[in-house]
Amino acid sequence: MMTWEKAGVIAEAMGSIGIMFTLFYSVWSFTRTLRDAYYAELDRVYFDLLKIGLERPDLLSFPASPDPAKATEYGAYAFMVWNFIETIFDRCQGWSKRRLRETWYPIIDAENALHRGWFDLPANRRRFKQRFVRFIEARYPLPGEARPVRGGGERGSSAASPG
Helix, strand or coil: CHHHHHHHHHHHHHHHHHHHHHHHHHHHHHHHHHHHHHHHHHHHHHHHHHHHHHHCHHHHCCCCCCCHHHHHHHHHHHHHHHHHHHHHHHHCCCHHHHHHHHHHHHHHHHHHHHHHHHHCCHHHHCCCCHHHHHHHHHHCCCCCCCEECCCCCCCCCCCEECC
16 A cells, blocks of 8 residues: 555656746746747738838938928828837847847837937937937937947947047
């Protein structure tokens, strides 16, 4: 009888360990699926923005002429782009989002270079969270402004470097 009791205790312990491994695997699988969904959703939205830019190349640069119709169209497109960039910024927060930042921060850099003039207008900056505005100002300063040193981590340093 003693042998069967020992076997039962061992079987229960093994079952508990199996349940724990299954739970950990389920959590890991869910977070991986969620991360993949983030990539897919961001890819889809960015593809749509790029498609609009290909169909309407005049929307890819701040309008040089004072034509109100062109300025309105560009303003709507630039707002869509900056709203998307803010979404990227929001999704990239947290220590576990390093891969997402590696993928999408270069996109922020590229779109910032194209549409920063629109973003810097005070009326447009008010459309975004202050935390996001501070991020853009710190990570992508205008020429002549102090720029944080990169390479010392995700946030950089407060020391200014030339350029």
